[in-house]
Amino acid sequence: MLIACLPEIGRQFTGPAVPALFETCVLAADVMHRPKRQTLKAADVHVTFGGIHALGGVDLTLTRGRITGLIGPNGAGKTTMVNVLSGFQRPTQGSISLDGQDISALTARKIAQAGIARSFQAARLFRDLTVLQNLTVAGIGSGLSMRAAAAQARDILDWIGFAGNAEWRCDLLSYGDERRISIARALALQPSFVLLDEPASGMNEAECDALMTVIAGIPSQFDCGVMLIEHNMKVIMGVCERIHVLDGGRSLAEGSPGEVQKDPVVRRAYLGEKASDKTLAI
Amino acid sequence: MRLVRFWFPAVALVVPIAVLVLLSQSFAPLTVQRVVTEALIRIVAVVGLYIFVGNSGIVSFGHVTFMAIAAYAAAWQTCCQMLKPITMSGLPAFLRDNTFPLLPSALTSIAAAGALAFLSGLVLMRLSGLAASISSLALLFIVNVVYSNWESVTMGTASVVGIPTYVTAPVALVCAILAIVVAYLYQVSSRGLTLRATRDDEVAAAASGISLYWSRLFAFTLSGFVMGLAGVLHAHYLGTISINAYFLNLTFLTLAMLVVGGQRSLAGAVVGVVVLSAIIDIFRRLEAGVSVGTAQLALPAGTQELILAAVMLVILIFRKDGLMGGRELELPRGKAEPPARVQSAKNLAGAAGKT
Numbered sequence: 105m106l107i108a109c110l111p112e113i114g115r116q117f118t119g120p121a122v123p124a125l126f127e128t129c130v131l132a133a134d135v136m137h138r139p140k141r142q143t144l145k146a147a148d149v150h151v152t153f154g155g156i157h158a159l160g161g162v163d164l165t166l167t168r169g170r171i172t173g174l175i176g177p178n179g180a181g182k183t184t185m186v187n188v189l190s191g192f193q194r195p196t197q198g199s200i201s202l203d204g205q206d207i208s209a210l211t212a213r214k215i216a217q218a219g220i221a222r223s224f225q226a227a228r229l230f231r232d233l234t235v236l237q238n239l240t241v242a243g244i245g246s247g248l249s250m251r252a253a254a255a256q257a258r259d260i261l262d263w264i265g266f267a268g269n270a271e272w273r274c275d276l277l278s279y280g281d282e283r284r285i286s287i288a289r290a291l292a293l294q295p296s297f298v299l300l301d302e303p304a305s306g307m308n309e310a311e312c313d314a315l316m317t318v319i320a321g322i323p324s325q326f327d328c329g330v331m332l333i334e335h336n337m338k339v340i341m342g343v344c345e346r347i348h349v350l351d352g353g354r355s356l357a358e359g360s361p362g363e364v365q366k367d368p369v370v371r372r373a374y375l376g377e378k379a380s381d382k383t384l385a386i
Numbered sequence: 387m388r389l390v391r392f393w394f395p396a397v398a399l400v401v402p403i404a405v406l407v408l409l410s411q412s413f414a415p416l417t418v419q420r421v422v423t424e425a426l427i428r429i430v431a432v433v434g435l436y437i438f439v440g441n442s443g444i445v446s447f448g449h450v451t452f453m454a455i456a457a458y459a460a461a462w463q464t465c466c467q468m469l470k471p472i473t474m475s476g477l478p479a480f481l482r483d484n485t486f487p488l489l490p491s492a493l494t495s496i497a498a499a500g501a502l503a504f505l506s507g508l509v510l511m512r513l514s515g516l517a518a519s520i521s522s523l524a525l526l527f528i529v530n531v532v533y534s535n536w537e538s539v540t541m542g543t544a545s546v547v548g549i550p551t552y553v554t555a556p557v558a559l560v561c562a563i564l565a566i567v568v569a570y571l572y573q574v575s576s577r578g579l580t581l582r583a584t585r586d587d588e589v590a591a592a593a594s595g596i597s598l599y600w601s602r603l604f605a606f607t608l609s610g611f612v613m614g615l616a617g618v619l620h621a622h623y624l625g626t627i628s629i630n631a632y633f634l635n636l637t638f639l640t641l642a643m644l645v646v647g648g649q650r651s652l653a654g655a656v657v658g659v660v661v662l663s664a665i666i667d668i669f670r671r672l673e674a675g676v677s678v679g680t681a682q683l684a685l686p687a688g689t690q691e692l693i694l695a696a697v698m699l700v701i702l703i704f705r706k707d708g709l710m711g712g713r714e715l716e717l718p719r720g721k722a723e724p725p726a727r728v729q730s731a732k733n734l735a736g737a738a739g740k741t
């Protein structure tokens with residue numbers, strides 16, 4: 105526990121906006137609860153709904169500590185990919201593995217406990233519970249006691265800048281706050297990987313910028329990998345180290361933001377016709 | 387102060403009830419005292435029902451079954467030493483030939499109800515919300531049919547009489563307080579919290595690592611124990627039981643109380659019992675007739691049921707979250723005012739969300 109705190113103590117003296125020492129220690133200790141996983145890998149994933157091929161053979165690898173963007177036009181299969189990775193959708197063909205261990209057959213709950221957290225396109229908060237309780241539930245789901253889960257929830261809310269309103273009921277939250285809290289709730293699961301499905305949709309410019317900072321900070325603060333689905337190119341290009349482009353259920357391109365932006369196939373098939381040049385210019 | 391805040395929702399329910407009961411003990415006529423005792427037993431039953439229905443959001447039509455199980459178990463152990471070998475000859479010898487002390491009998495009866503809740507829950511909780519509700523109705527029917535026809539053990543649909551009656555208002559009060567405290571501690575525990583999360587959103591709960599099955603099964607079992615307590619009280623209050631007393635009428639009465647008060651809070655469960663019990667009693671008296679001056683006035687029989695139905699309808703139409711609207715009685719929070727910065731961001735976001 106003390107050893108776990110040492111790097112945090114170091115940061116305490118250097119970093120400007122680190123929460124109080126004690127709370128940081130709690131966070132660090134809780135993170136050590138479960139072994140962190142290194143890679144989450146989808147291999148040749150197919151999903152068919154009746155006759156529709158939502159995914160037709162996608163390979164995707166997420167690495168801990170890295171933010172991977174998943175982009176593509178509406179109906180490209182992005183949400184389906186998240187559903188597959190988080191166990192809500194069985195792939196018709198192909199496999200999902202966590203550090204080489206096949207997890208395709210696990211239930212959504214088991215996968216969540218194995219360290220893969222997700223947010224939903226519609227935030228899906230527990231509406232009758234308070235903000236703090238929403239996060240506490242996920243902490244309990246990851247195996248913490250109620251007390252530890254609540255302490256962790258306060259730390260995360262502190263980090264995300266919502267600590268003052270921890271007791272608000274979630275049915276009173278604004279759209280933007282709902283999305284922030286749904287990210288926080290995913291983080292409360294102490295995941296090795298977080299999958300964020302359009303976390304910035306419906307946010308205004310200022311909130312979007314704030315969210316970018318939050319997302320960019322997730323890998324170092326929570327020691328996990330992030331998969332980010334987003335239509336806002338500014339957000340994607342701003343925070344992702346790797347970008348994966350889907351179209352019609354197939355991988356179009358994969359690479360760094362620079363490479364993807366220059367890729368002629370991508371420009372023609374997706375960015376060119378959907379997003380304006382303005383969004384590409386950043 | 388934190389302790390006060392923690393216990394306030396339970397204390398705010400218990401204290402007024404205790405005061406009312408003690409006042410009625412000293413000042414009210416015997417008929418009112420009986421009404422109070424009956425209401426207290428119903429509080430135990432409806433709070434038991436609430437533990438599962440309120441926290442899980444799944445309506446159960448089968449809960450009075452657990453009352454029946456406990457009531458019969460208590461009757462077998464404590465009633466009519468002389469008659470038992472004749473009227474219930476099919477009982478196992480140790481039950482047939484012995485009479486057990488009241489407290490152990492109560493505890494084992496409650497345990498029997500809890501055990502049945504656990505065993506039936508193993509199956510029922512596998513089903514999704516609506517299917518579980520309907521299957522719980524099947525449980526009610528199965529036990530009813532079995533007990534109605536197992537004449538050598540249950541005396542069929544006839545009443546079992548001669549059960550010792552020790553349940554007075556103070557005894558029922560202690561049990562009602564116990565039920566309220568158990569329900570409250572459960573709902574603020576981690577299990578209660580996670581179950582309420584599944585009630586709000588099953589999918590998000592699964593994504594948060596919560597097992598729908600185990601959290602529901604735990605609540606179902608716990609509520610089975612509390613229903614068992616209600617059954618034991620009921621048997622030892624009336625002194626006579628029959629299986630049809632634990633059937634559709636009681637099922638719908640307890641559910642109506644829960645709905646009128648508001649099924650999503652413990653306060654709602656308790657308030658629903660108090661309000662409906664009062665209405666039922668007033669109209670029962672009016673049906674029986676009251677003398678105004680020299681004239682004798684009486685409402686036609688059945689008015690009470692009609693009024694009950696009307697209250698239900700009004701609540702369902704105008705206040706579908708019940709009288710308490712899903713809220714507990716809580717101390718007001720100190721820092722209710724959100725900080726200005728967040729408030730403005732909230733407004734901005736609200737505007738953005740609408741466009």
Ligand SMILES: Nc1ncnc2c1ncn2[C@@H]1O[C@H](COP(=O)(O)OP(=O)(O)OP(=O)(O)O)[C@@H](O)[C@H]1O
Binds near residue numbers: 185
């Ligand atoms: N449960 C389902 N049943 C049938 N078809 C489905 C189902 N879910 C998704 N689809 C189809 O699969 C395709 C991919 O959908 P998906 O939701 O994954 O797209 P997306 O990339 O997330 O789009 P968006 O940007 O609009 O969120 C679409 O054609 C959609 O109609």
Ligand SMILES: [Mg+2]
Binds near residue numbers: 182183184225301
């Ligand atoms: Mg989508």
